[in-house]
Amino acid sequence: MKKEQFPARSAYKRYTAQFKEQALERAGRDGYPQGGAGFGLAEATLYAWQAKRRRNSRNCQSEVHHDQN
Incomplete structure (x- = not known):
């Protein structure tokens, strides 16, 4: 039995x-x-992208706050 061929996925x-x-x-x-x-x-x-940028900026602010304590 021959294996079915699928088209290659396009890269992101x-x-x-x-x-x-x-x-x-x-x-x-x-x-x-x-x-x-x-x-x-x-x-x-x-x-x-906007949501990820907001999450990253919150994480950075949180790290700065913890470093100051």
């Missing part, structure tokens, strides 16, 4: 931190639908 695109920041700045200025379209990104991708 990786974006630089600078690209993400630029896209989020535009989304904040022009709105998420327009900002995402301008960079060829889904609106949901921008919201996910």
Whole structure:
């Protein structure tokens, strides 16, 4: 019996931190639908990046607070 062949998965695109920041700045200025379209990104991708940025900034602030004690 021959093994069934499946098409190769497309690799996820990786974006630089600078690209993400630029896209989020535009989304904040022009709105998420327009900002995402301008960079060829889904609106949901921008919201996910924004949420991750907020989590990371909270973690950094928490570490600074603990270091000061």
